[in-house]
Amino acid sequence: MKVKPFLVERFMGEYEHQVEVNIAETCVQPFTLGEFLEFVGEPDFLEKIKDLKLTYGYVEGLPELKEGLSRFYQNIKPENIFVTHGAIDANFQVFYSLVEPGDTVISIFPTYQQLYGVPESFGANVKFWHLYEEKNWMPDLDELNELVDKNTKLIVINSPNNPTGALLDEKMLKGIAEIAEDAGAYVLNDESYRGLYIDPKDQVPSIVDISDRAIATSSFSKPLSLTGLRLGWIATSSEEVAKELTLHRDYTTISISILIEKLAALAVKNAEKIYNRNIKILRTNFKLLEEWIKEEPLIEWVPPKAGTVAFLRYNLEIPSEELAIRLIKEKSTFLVPGSCFGIERHLRIGYGNPTEVMIEGLKRFKEFLRALEAS
Numbered sequence: 053m054k055v056k057p058f059l060v061e062r063f064m065g066e067y068e069h070q071v072e073v074n075i076a077e078t079c080v081q082p083f084t085l086g087e088f089l090e091f092v093g094e095p096d097f098l099e100k101i102k103d104l105k106l107t108y109g110y111v112e113g114l115p116e117l118k119e120g121l122s123r124f125y126q127n128i129k130p131e132n133i134f135v136t137h138g139a140i141d142a143n144f145q146v147f148y149s150l151v152e153p154g155d156t157v158i159s160i161f162p163t164y165q166q167l168y169g170v171p172e173s174f175g176a177n178v179k180f181w182h183l184y185e186e187k188n189w190m191p192d193l194d195e196l197n198e199l200v201d202k203n204t205k206l207i208v209i210n211s212p213n214n215p216t217g218a219l220l221d222e223k224m225l226k227g228i229a230e231i232a233e234d235a236g237a238y239v240l241n242d243e244s245y246r247g248l249y250i251d252p253k254d255q256v257p258s259i260v261d262i263s264d265r266a267i268a269t270s271s272f273s274k275p276l277s278l279t280g281l282r283l284g285w286i287a288t289s290s291e292e293v294a295k296e297l298t299l300h301r302d303y304t305t306i307s308i309s310i311l312i313e314k315l316a317a318l319a320v321k322n323a324e325k326i327y328n329r330n331i332k333i334l335r336t337n338f339k340l341l342e343e344w345i346k347e348e349p350l351i352e353w354v355p356p357k358a359g360t361v362a363f364l365r366y367n368l369e370i371p372s373e374e375l376a377i378r379l380i381k382e383k384s385t386f387l388v389p390g391s392c393f394g395i396e397r398h399l400r401i402g403y404g405n406p407t408e409v410m411i412e413g414l415k416r417f418k419e420f421l422r423a424l425e426a427s
Contacts, residue, residue, distance in 0.1 A: 055173045058165050060392040067377070072384040075413030078214065078360050080248070080330040080404035082279045088315075091329070092322040101314055109310030112298075117313050120320035121285055125268075126261040128287045132294045134301065135308050135316075139244045139271035139284035144170055146240055146267055146286060147206075149300040150293070151176050155205035160191065162363075162393040163210040167242060177203070185365070188354050189218035193227045204237045209259075212245040215393050215400040216363045217356020219249075222256050229263035238293060239263060244271040244284075245359030247327055250338055254357050260289040267293055274360060274404075276319050276326050283308065283316050330404070334360060337403040337410050344414045350421050360404035363390070365397060368424060372396055382423070383416040 068074055089097050112118070113135040122130045136142040143166055151157060153175030159168035161180035172178045179199045183189045196207070207228060211220040220228070225241075232239040241259040246268075249255055259266040267288045273279040288294050319326060338355075341362065345351050352365045364387075368375065372389035376399065379385050390398030403410060 053173050056165075056169055058169065060165060060388060063373075063376075063388060063392050067380055068386055070384075071380055071386040073409060073413045073416060074386040075401055075403075075405060075410060075417070076386050076388045077402040077405055079273050079279045079402075080275070080277050080360055081333055081406055082273075082277050088278065088319070092318055092325065094318060097315075097318060101311075104311065104314065106311065108307045109313065111307045113308065114310065114313035114317060117317040117320060120317055120323075121287070123320075124270075124323075125258050125287055127289060128260055132288050132291075134286040134288075134294075134297050135313065136269075136284045136286060136305065137308065138273065138282045139242065139269050140166060141305070142269035142271075142284040142286045143167060143240075143242060145297060145301055145304060146269065146293075147171050147174060148304065149296040150206060150238065152205070154203060156201050156203040157206045157208060158196065158199050158204060159208040160210055160213070162213075162215060162395055163208075164214050164242065165393075167208050167210060171206070171208075176205070181207075183213065183216060183218060185354060189213065189216040189363070190220075190224075193224070193231070196228065196231055200231060200235045200237070204235045207232050207237055207239045208242075209239065210242040210244075211256075212243075212248065212357065212359035214245065214359065215361050215388070215390075215398075216354065217359045217361055218354070219254060219256065219357035219359075221254075222262070225256065225259055225262050229259065229266060233263065233265055238265050238267060238290065240267045240269070242270075243268045245274050245361075246270060247275045248331060248334055248360060249358045250335060250356065258287070260287050264289045266290070272316060272319065275330060276323065277330060278316070278319055281312050281316060283312055333407070334404055336407055337405065340407065340410055341401070341403050341414070344418070348418060348421065350425070361400055361402050363393075363395075364399045364401055366399060366421075368397075370424075372398060375399070379417065379420050383420045385413050385416040385420070387417070 118130040157171040388400040
């Protein structure tokens with residue numbers, strides 16, 4: 053199987069550990085293990101489970117974890133929750149279970165490259181359904197209708213969106229679901245940033261609570277700040293999809309670490325408390341970034357509606373990768389170039405960092421822009 057370089061992961065892997073200030077991070081201020089256990093009121097948790105036998109655990113997933121995750125949805129049974137090694141594994145398992153050579157897969161664009169790169173590597177005919185910056189990074193349903201053909205197997209969306217922070221509302225999600233159902237296709241939403249709303253009035257249901265041909269993937273990395281667990285999950289309202297996932301995961305996963313699942317179950321039990329902590333961080337940093345952009349003549353944006361990232365447009369005649377590398381070398385500050393998402397003259401910034409990191413990063417970025425202007 054041939055795959056194309058995963059641009060954002062290659063760029064981050066090469067540069068992010070070489071800088072003093074990283075304001076491209078997509079997670080919300082990850083906990084240390086000790087901080088997490090104190091935060092949820094279980095400082096002695098590891099002592100309590102010291103007799104846990106480190107066997108394979110539950111092939112289908114720890115029952116208490118699956119039960120807890122099912123409560124994030126209105127209509128999903130625990131048996132239709134599949135625990136995975138991160139959202140990246142969740143997405144891969146969906147493609148591995150459903151996509152065959154010759155299938156048409158329609159993917160939102162821009163988005164996380166995996167969402168179209170993997171089905172393409174499986175021999176699918178991938179078509180892009182574009183988000184338009186001039187329409188606040190929203191797509192057009194009529195355009196989606198035109199992309200659908202008789203071989204369409206899967207419509208892939210990512211909302212809240214990485215890298216733009218755009219959010220598809222309930223009306224749009226229902227429209228997508230109707231098009232998928234009419235085509236006999238499934239719809240997959242990578243919901244890794246779900247729950248992190250800038251304005252609480254913008255909350256939307258999961259795609260699996262809208263359509264019985266839907267699949268949602270998510271992660272403990274973004275909204276729950278437990279990136280190091282490397283844990284995610286799949287939820288589906290389709291019994292047919294659930295059957296295929298069960299069949300295929302035997303070849304890729306078998307089971308998740310029972311120790312990691314125990315920690316994850318504790319997080320899910322305290323999810324509301326963690327979400328409240330994280331939303332407070334995000335809204336504080338969003339306001340900081342919003343004010344910074346108002347005063348920065350070289351930067352424009354469409355303000356994100358949800359998630360942890362924003363896509364900044366810069367008004368300079370310089371390729372985004374060159375700009376990002378110069379920022380690293382001259383200011384030891386890290387942003388991701390838009391070229392990693394196939395769009396130039398943009399940079400992705402994360403605003404889930406500690407606020408002091410945001411302040412320092414934006415200060416250095418402004419100094420860098422002033423120096424570019426003067427050169």
